[in-house]
Structures are given as C-alpha cells and as structure tokens.
Amino acid sequence: MRYENDQFIIYYNSNDVNIRYLIITLEQKSKDIMEFFELKRLSRKIVVKIYDSIHGYKEHLMPLLEQNGNTYHEWMIGDTLDDNINILALKECHKLESHKNHTLEDQAKSILHEFVHICHHESLGENNSHGHIWFSEALATNLSGQDYSGTSITCTYEELKSNFPNASNKYATAFLMGKYMLENYERSFILNLIHNWQLLNEFAPELFEKTKAYYSKKTK
Numbered sequence: 001m002r003y004e005n006d007q008f009i010i011y012y013n014s015n016d017v018n019i020r021y022l023i024i025t026l027e028q029k030s031k032d033i034m035e036f037f038e039l040k041r042l043s044r045k046i047v048v049k050i051y052d053s054i055h056g057y058k059e060h061l062m063p064l065l066e067q068n069g070n071t072y073h074e075w076m077i078g079d080t081l082d083d084n085i086n087i088l089a090l091k092e093c094h095k096l097e098s099h100k101n102h103t104l105e106d107q108a109k110s111i112l113h114e115f116v117h118i119c120h121h122e123s124l125g126e127n128n129s130h131g132h133i134w135f136s137e138a139l140a141t142n143l144s145g146q147d148y149s150g151t152s153i154t155c156t157y158e159e160l161k162s163n164f165p166n167a168s169n170k171y172a173t174a175f176l177m178g179k180y181m182l183e184n185y186e187r188s189f190i191l192n193l194i195h196n197w198q199l200l201n202e203f204a205p206e207l208f209e210k211t212k213a214y215y216s217k218k219t220k
C-alpha cells in the first residue's frame with residue numbers, strides 16, 4: 001500500500017494495523033525536527049518503507065552495509081543508507097531478541113530518529129562525511145524523543161570517534177552527550193557544529209569529558 005502527502009511517500013503492508021498512528025506521529029513531530037534544523041522545506045518527498053519481513057529488510061540492508069565496510073547486526077531495524085527511511089515493521093521487530101519489547105511508541109520514535117538523519121543530511125548538503133557518527137546519533141536519539149538515560153559511559157572518546165559501530169554503550173553515550181549538549185548550549189552553537197567540522201573536532205572531546213563527569217556524579 002502507498003500513502004502520500006506533501007512531504008512523505010509511505011509504503012506499507014495493508015495488514016499493518018499501526019500505520020495510522022505512525023503517519024499521524026510522523027506528520028506532527030517532523031515539523032519540530034525541521035524547525036530545529038531551521039529547514040523550511042525539504043528538497044524532495046521523503047520515501048518511508050516499512051518492511052514486512054526480516055528477510056526483506058536484510059536483503060535491502062546487507063549490500064549497503066557491505067559497500068561501507070560494515071556488517072549486519074540483529075539489532076538493526078532502521079536506516080537511511082539509500083536516503084530513504086527504511087524501517088522494520090513492529091510485528092517483525094518482536095521476533096528479534098534485541099527488540100522483543102519494542103512498543104508502537106518506540107516504533108514511531110525509530111522512524112523519527114531516521115527522519116532526524118534525513119534532516120541532518122539535508123542541512124549538510126552533498127558533503128556530509130563529517131566523521132562523527134556519535135554526533136549524528138546524539139541528535140537523532142534526542143530529537144526523536146528516544147531515551148537512554150539510566151545508562152553510563154563505558155567507552156573512551158577515541159573508541160567512540162574512530163570505531164563507533166564497536167564502541168560499548170554507543171547509542172547511550174551519544175544520547176547522553178546530545179542531552180548534555182542540548183541542555184547546556186544554545187541551539188545556534190549546535191547548528192554551528194553541524195556546519196563547522198573544525199569546531200566539532202575541537203568541541204567533541206571536551207563534550208565527552210563534561211558529559212562523563214556530569215553523569216558519573218549524578219549516579220553516585
């Protein structure tokens with residue numbers, strides 16, 4: 001099935017009972033996300049594909065991961081590797097050990113998370129390889145309303161920066177750094193980080209240390 005409005009084209013299986021909720025949430029929340037990036041409109045309609053089988057999703061994902069020298073992991077349920085929003089259907093997420101308790105709200109947030117990546121790419125334009133995956137994930141987790149609080153930082157900055165896919169607690173670390181950044185810095189400064197990679201390079205280690213100190217004090 002296909003649903004289209006002025007901003008999205010959504011492909012889904014007609015059996016998907018969650019589609020109405022997902023569309024309404026996306027239509028409402030996507031506006032706030034665009035506003036954060038100061039995007040008045042997107043350069044194109046964004047395609048959202050909801051995959052009805054784990055097999056179908058892997059078939060899409062694995063070749064794209066391989067192109068980038070990455071490997072598939074069971075916890076992968078959404079991506080924007082082809083500049084579309086690709087998401088595994090909720091009933092399929094439930095078959096995965098990593099997402100067996102995934103709720104409909106979590107599913108909507110996963111779609112918004114991927115939409116943040118799309119907006120981030122849009123505001124960067126063509127040249128979007130800033131080399132800070134943690135920064136993209138910091139924005140995506142926080143602006144989509146995902147919550148990784150209650151976890152702690154267990155990797156080093158070097159691991160996070162140069163080997164994100166294998167860093168321990170990587171999404172939680174990115175989330176905490178993003179949360180600290182959003183709570184303590186002006187939005188204009190954060191938008192500056194998006195465009196000024198030199199500034200991001202300089203700021204990132206400092207943010208890591210500040211976040212780590214703040215949250216280790218908090219949990220003691």
Ligand SMILES: [Zn+2]
Pocket residue numbers: 113114117136137140
């Ligand atoms: Zn992400």
